[in-house]
Amino acid sequence: MSAGVPLTAEHVLEFPGGYTRTTGPVIGRFLTELREGRLMGVRTAGGRVLVPPLEYDPETGEPVTDEWVRVGPAGTVLTWAWVESPRPSHPLDRPFAWALVRPDGADTALVHAVDAGNVKSMRTGMRVRPDFVPGPERRGHIRDIRAFVPEVTRIVSPIRTRYRVSAGKALTRFLEGVAEGVFIGGRCDTCAKVYVPYRVSCPECGGVIAEEVNLPDTGTITTFAINNLPDPRAPEVPFVSAYVLLDGADIPMITLVGGVPAHEVRQGMRVRAVWVPPEERGMSMSNVKWFAPTGEPDAEVSR
């Protein structure tokens, strides 16, 4: 036996079968009603409704009256404490709140568990209702209420609409070009403006756009944003989304700019499309990885 180590042993002190408690008429009525699935309070001579009931009014010391009042079952949380790690003896085996719940129609609150799922769902003043255990399992005990649960204040309403999207004649023609590494634009018959992506009518004059124009994959950044919010289509944060006016076009396209630190991008910067390898291309703008600087001198930005 080594010196300095105290001699210890586990010892359990538990009255076999548990002590009994004779309820008396007041508490007995409360628990009997609870077994029936009813939450009842008792009125004091002063008119207050006590839940849970007491045999003697704590304010006056007089016996409470024999007037019973059905309260709740809904109530309001007056205050609460969150239990992140329940103990074995706790009424719930997952995080819950101990709360003071005042049932509607009562002047006092009772302590019970609130099964809110998440501490973020707990709020002083929140509305809760008792969740009784099924009738045959009730035995006239405070645990006949499994827990109080929040009232329904919000539902989730999923909406999902499934489409079959047709690219249409003009966009299909444009994407055919993109699959070959060419930007196809169109020149308006009436006002001669060149639109890219290719489209069949002119938004300026309403004219027909019949003439296809193959545009080069070089252009000028007219303006841009440096995005510091992540986006699944961008390789990193920050990323630059830019309006690029392709040489020969009259309207800019919005594209990703890469191959240059975000803060070195300039209005007027000359850029060229970086295409994915031909074997990876399809009918999609994702054929263009991004636009990267050409190294040419900046162009003048007109308005």
Add this chain to the structure above:
Amino acid sequence: MGNRCAVIGVGQTRYQTKRRDVSIAGLVREAALRALEDAGLTFADIDAVVIGKAPDLFEGVMMPEAYLADALGARGKPMMRVHTAGSVGGSTALVGASLIQGGVHDRVLVVAFEKQSESNATWALSTHLPFSASLVVGAGGYFAPHIREYIRRTGAPEHVGALVAVKDRKNALLNPYAHLKIPGISLEMVQSTPMLWEPIRYLETCPSSDGACAMVLSSEKAVTGTPAWVHGTAMRSEPIFRAGRDTVNPRGGQDCAADVYRQAGITDPRRELDAAEVYVPFSWYEPMWLENLGFCAEGEGWKLTESGVTALGGDMPWNPSGGVLSSNPIGASGLIRFAEAALQVRGRAGEHQVPGARRALGHAYGGGAQFFAMWIVGSDRP
């Protein structure tokens, strides 16, 4: 312009991040009842209801005119929905006004709302169809390049955007309905917040709000209480993809302003108007719209902002309510501008009242700065 039309009731909810205590129906009803109370009327006195909200995906509510008819007392009455993106609140007021001006009805309830907490507007604005490769992320991602171009063209100093952010939030402290209340807001505070979509900083953007706004519009013979008379109304739109389109100073906005000024007999808005409630969801849109709306020459807008002209104590206060930068239930934001303009000329704006305001502009824009709605209201009968 047709028959005379007046605003005789204005109702707003307190704008906040989450209104968990009410349904959408309860939210719009709250604003509607306040507008009716202001006019001294009940639903029984209303002939028709016009409702506006932002695009359907914002809350997944596709037919508000059907869903909200009961809440707005519309049983047995004409009810219709207006849909022009972010400008919808303004367009809703104008559709309502046109029913009065055209002699169709004597009293029209106009209502607009948004309950942003039920969804996510940035998601709704960033759904990407197959085949396209749009890189626009939310409204900020769309507008940031145009702000950058404004700064390049005008040489405006960097702090001007932050000045607007501070000014509007200071005004919001005087407005009991405003959402963002930032006591002690300062230039340094705004400039210390991160760039979200450079050149837009966090505190230079509008909040996401739940809220509703309503107005009772009336014909001349049905006026009750204190009217704000409609002196001019105008709407314009333009295609978002148009060669040569000026996205910094859109033609649609210029034409819309010219039209509404002509109707109101205004030749110099800076001198002849007393207040303006203008849709400024990102701070730099104040100087941009000062120019677009003809309050100054092109390139000069930032100088008005910088010199304090647009502050509540300045000679041309813009957004005394705190504006969209302080409260943004998107579908309602335009209607709030129109309603706040009416409150100013009725002398009912409380602590953010512009003293003696007699004529005010309400303005809204939407989409890719492609829908515009404006009205001018005055205390005098036109």
